[in-house]
Amino acid sequence: MSETRPAHVHILGAGLIGASIGLGLSADGWYCTIDDRDPDIARLAQALGAGGQLDQEEPTIVVVAAPPAVTPQVVQESLTRWPSAVVTDVASVKVPIAEAARLVDPARYVGSHPMAGREISGATAAQGDLFKARPWVVCAEGATMSAVAEVRRIAEALQADVVEMAAGAHDVAVARVSHVPQVAASAVAAALGPLHADDVALAGQGLRDVTRIAASAPGMWADIARMNRASIHTTLDHIIGDLEDVREADDIGEALTDLIERGRLEVERIPGKHGGPTRDWVPITVIVPDEPGQLLRLLSDAESARVNVEDITIEHSPRQPVGLTTLHVLPERANELRLTLEANGWEIASS
Amino acid sequence: MSETRPAHVHILGAGLIGASIGLGLSADGWYCTIDDRDPDIARLAQALGAGGQLDQEEPTIVVVAAPPAVTPQVVQESLTRWPSAVVTDVASVKVPIAEAARLVDPARYVGSHPMAGREISGATAAQGDLFKARPWVVCAEGATMSAVAEVRRIAEALQADVVEMAAGAHDVAVARVSHVPQVAASAVAAALGPLHADDVALAGQGLRDVTRIAASAPGMWADIARMNRASIHTTLDHIIGDLEDVREADDIGEALTDLIERGRLEVERIPGKHGGPTRDWVPITVIVPDEPGQLLRLLSDAESARVNVEDITIEHSPRQPVGLTTLHVLPERANELRLTLEANGWEIASS
Numbered sequence: 080m081s082e083t084r085p086a087h088v089h090i091l092g093a094g095l096i097g098a099s100i101g102l103g104l105s106a107d108g109w110y111c112t113i114d115d116r117d118p119d120i121a122r123l124a125q126a127l128g129a130g131g132q133l134d135q136e137e138p139t140i141v142v143v144a145a146p147p148a149v150t151p152q153v154v155q156e157s158l159t160r161w162p163s164a165v166v167t168d169v170a171s172v173k174v175p176i177a178e179a180a181r182l183v184d185p186a187r188y189v190g191s192h193p194m195a196g197r198e199i200s201g202a203t204a205a206q207g208d209l210f211k212a213r214p215w216v217v218c219a220e221g222a223t224m225s226a227v228a229e230v231r232r233i234a235e236a237l238q239a240d241v242v243e244m245a246a247g248a249h250d251v252a253v254a255r256v257s258h259v260p261q262v263a264a265s266a267v268a269a270a271l272g273p274l275h276a277d278d279v280a281l282a283g284q285g286l287r288d289v290t291r292i293a294a295s296a297p298g299m300w301a302d303i304a305r306m307n308r309a310s311i312h313t314t315l316d317h318i319i320g321d322l323e324d325v326r327e328a329d330d331i332g333e334a335l336t337d338l339i340e341r342g343r344l345e346v347e348r349i350p351g352k353h354g355g356p357t358r359d360w361v362p363i364t365v366i367v368p369d370e371p372g373q374l375l376r377l378l379s380d381a382e383s384a385r386v387n388v389e390d391i392t393i394e395h396s397p398r399q400p401v402g403l404t405t406l407h408v409l410p411e412r413a414n415e416l417r418l419t420l421e422a423n424g425w426e427i428a429s430s
Numbered sequence: 431m432s433e434t435r436p437a438h439v440h441i442l443g444a445g446l447i448g449a450s451i452g453l454g455l456s457a458d459g460w461y462c463t464i465d466d467r468d469p470d471i472a473r474l475a476q477a478l479g480a481g482g483q484l485d486q487e488e489p490t491i492v493v494v495a496a497p498p499a500v501t502p503q504v505v506q507e508s509l510t511r512w513p514s515a516v517v518t519d520v521a522s523v524k525v526p527i528a529e530a531a532r533l534v535d536p537a538r539y540v541g542s543h544p545m546a547g548r549e550i551s552g553a554t555a556a557q558g559d560l561f562k563a564r565p566w567v568v569c570a571e572g573a574t575m576s577a578v579a580e581v582r583r584i585a586e587a588l589q590a591d592v593v594e595m596a597a598g599a600h601d602v603a604v605a606r607v608s609h610v611p612q613v614a615a616s617a618v619a620a621a622l623g624p625l626h627a628d629d630v631a632l633a634g635q636g637l638r639d640v641t642r643i644a645a646s647a648p649g650m651w652a653d654i655a656r657m658n659r660a661s662i663h664t665t666l667d668h669i670i671g672d673l674e675d676v677r678e679a680d681d682i683g684e685a686l687t688d689l690i691e692r693g694r695l696e697v698e699r700i701p702g703k704h705g706g707p708t709r710d711w712v713p714i715t716v717i718v719p720d721e722p723g724q725l726l727r728l729l730s731d732a733e734s735a736r737v738n739v740e741d742i743t744i745e746h747s748p749r750q751p752v753g754l755t756t757l758h759v760l761p762e763r764a765n766e767l768r769l770t771l772e773a774n775g776w777e778i779a780s781s
Contacts, residue, residue: 273602403563
């Protein structure tokens with residue numbers, strides 16, 4: 080923890096997150112070592128440049144990037160084995176790990192949760208800039224200010240967006256913004272089971288959006304659910320209660336209207352650009368032939384109207400060789416864009 | 431129903447759907463008239479070119495584009511008032527309307543459900559090509575083949591993608607692909623209620639996707655829910671059952687893994703491009719400064735590598751002036767694109 084020793088980051092666990100931290104810090108000039116329970120994986124990560132091999136020296140900071148289920152134990156072992164190192168971890172649940180660390184030395188433990196979502200795993204998929212512009216939660220709990228500063232420095236070196244919060248608040252929040260939305264998306268997808276393929280083909284962009292995250296492999300979800308069980312239970316109770324209110328209502332229409340109204344108020348709180356509320360972008364939907372270069376031509380034409388495209392969504396038509404591409408733009412620019420696109424021969428489906 | 435009379439389409443209801451049908455058919459050379467319970471709205475739609483005013487003549491086809499709740503009655507009245515016209519409607523629930531029509535003249539009633547989603551309503555938002563490349567469900571039920579052919583001809587003239595199915599199967603399917611996903615998305619959003627704004631800011635793209643449709647106004651959902659109550663109940667039972675299984679499991683990890691695995695199998699059945707299974711596109715995420723023209727530059731660089739971009743998703747960073755833009759491309763082109771983008775100075779966040 081001393082500022083006088085040069086920082087030496089030792090990473091325990093050479094999967095996607097551990098190896099990406101090693102690559103990113105090494106590229107930034109930090110001294111990193113990396114290890115893994117599987118010596119082959121450790122050697123692979125070292126060969127990729129994620130860090131060297133630890134000798135006898137004590138690291139200044141230990142980053143535990145092990146699977147969530149073993150993280151509490153590895154954090155405890157690390158605090159014991161290296162009695163003056165700051166220890167952090169990267170698991171997506173923070174309370175059980177803080178509790179484990181408290182039994183050894185809470186002053187040197189700082190929880191981290193780098194929220195870099197990725198659908199593939201393993202050291203070979205690692206990227207030093209995996210964390211750039213992504214939230215990185217830091218849970219100080221009982222740690223010293225200098226321990227917190229050292230962990231923040233790692234997150235900042237990786238150009239992450241540091242957010243300090245209490246471990247308990249973190250776990251409650253991720254249950255509602257991440258863990259239970261995954262459960263609900265999988266349940267909506269599973270409910271397609273009784274339908275024939277032709278019926279599933281009636282799916283529109285709404286269903287595709289709701290179920291996108293249901294396409295991922297279970298991966299670490301079992302561990303995460305076990306570690307955040309209490310907050311997941313509370314959130315599931317909330318959602319099941321709302322669904323049952325609609326299910327049991329004398330007037331299902333009134334109950335659904337009430338739920339939609341309450342949901343809308345919350346969606347407005349999900350940040351859009353730059354922490355502000357979601358802008359009232361206007362959608363302009365264009366029929367785009369499914370041919371190379373058409374999307375580029377569309378954006379070039381938008382650019383010629385000097386309209387900045389804030390967001391794009393593409394809906395592929397199930398049976399026709401065209402896609403519906405929606406450009407989201409500021410309201411005051413929408414009419415200009417519409418006119419320009421029409422002048423350039425685009426068919427606007429809705430605007 | 432005679433092929434010898436020139437087709438005359440009379441549209442009852444001059445909202446978004448009715449006026450769009452009138453505009454599209456009129457543009458295609460059909461003879462259309464349009465009316466609305468509100469004479470001002472009828473005059474507006476007529477002024478916009480969605481059709482003329484009905485005199486004494488009997489239309490060959492009547493399109494009931496009224497709100498869902500009054501559609502059964504308006505369909506009955508139309509079958510009675512015009513005893514040789516084919517009558518169709520556009521409501522998103524089909525069984526209650528088919529049942530109402532059966533009491534008058536099932537041979538002349540054909541259900542339609544043009545699945546053109548749109549977040550705004552009203553005649554002024556109407557577009558003749560609203561239905562292009564969108565599914566248009568036709569429910570023949572007890573109708574004659576010539577009645578079905580006339581309604582199909584309307585959908586085809588509007589360049590929709592016609593799908594014939596039974597009314598009962600339609601209502602079961604839309605409960606699972608549309609109605610209950612809306613309920614679930616709103617419930618996930620409503621469950622953000624207890625969180626502070628800083629906690630909601632931890633939301634990632636997963637939550638944004640799941641809750642996107644929860645941002646819409648309740649609109650006609652109350653009517654739709656009332657009319658499709660039985661199928662919505664069955665689907666809600668399915669989803670509540672799955673959520674309760676996770677909630678009550680001795681091992682929440684095992685229960686969630688099971689649900690995720692079941693959901694994944696179903697997501698694979700949601701069609702991607704051109705009716706085939708979703709392609710295994712490879713995502714390449716690029717850090718894009720939030721400045722005008724950057725997206726165009728990115729796509730130009732992708733084009734220079736002769737890589738067709740199959741899909742785009744943009745994730746705006748809550749606190750930084752950059753966005754993470756993900757290009758989805760065919761696996762065999764991914765490496766080429768990555769190299770080209772890097773050569774052009776793009777920072778690839780994950781690939």
